[in-house]
Amino acid sequence: MSTTAEKPKFVYVTHVNTSPEKLWDALTKPEFTRQYWNYDIESDWKPGSSVKLIKAGEKPKLNGVVLRCEPPRVLAYTFVPGCKQTELPPEKSSVTFEITVEFGVTKLTVTHEFQPDTRYLGETSQGWACILSSLKSLLETGKALPFVWTN
């Protein structure tokens, strides 16, 4: 993780025993995200359109804008936390999901880019590890991980 004056990035790589198309669906369809992310993702995925993570009866967890949508290879969107989860002020960041095939297996590379001097890096890093581990379990075993969500 970089801490220079440029934008810090968190990068997470995982190989998943599934097809790029199924992985793409899991990233973009609410019936999947509700299982491994605990929220429904809502967007028409056109560049410039909004992206929201929502749960019935609550304000959106994330509000963002689609930057890139090139199925099943690249998906990118900005997001700003939509409800008060921590003491930190809201901050716009962006996340890019790249799907490739390496060593014969589908590989997902997630790059989350923050503002300079961000204080979100540590908390977000742990969050992604949980979310992406659960995504992998869902696609490989049919079930997401049963851990307790703390936010």
Add this chain to the structure above:
Amino acid sequence: MKTDKPKFVYVTVIQTTPKKLWAALVNPQFTQQFGMRMESDWKVGSRMEFRWQGEVSDEGVVLKSQPPKLLVYSFRHLLDKDHKKSMNAEGFSKVTFQIEPMSKSPGLRGPVVRLTVTHDGFPPNSKLHGEVSKGWPTILSSLKTLLETGQPLPLVWRN
């Protein structure tokens, strides 16, 4: 990116118990399935041997062993055949495996553990750091798949 103290950290969450994960890590029949056969008697101070596709590729010394929570070992690359980068001249770095149980939702099947792997102690501008940063996610992805599905990832390694 800072190059003075390069460090690699990877967290993965696995549906298993700490004891099963520990048992998997110390069993060479298991570890060779996800690509990095580790062999040792696992006592502090003992030597470790790593085999990559059957060939001894790295060695190390057990520094801490607290089953099933913490394993720390030193690590030195021995092979250098495909690279002119002299990674084996970099000396020993250090690997830490931390295994922690996570809270499970009541009523759902469990249990769940968080595995944090830290690889640090590289010299400045280390080439080995770059190589292991690419290798660890693949190896740990296959470890998770093996523990959760009974089969490793169907990786096809280039030679």
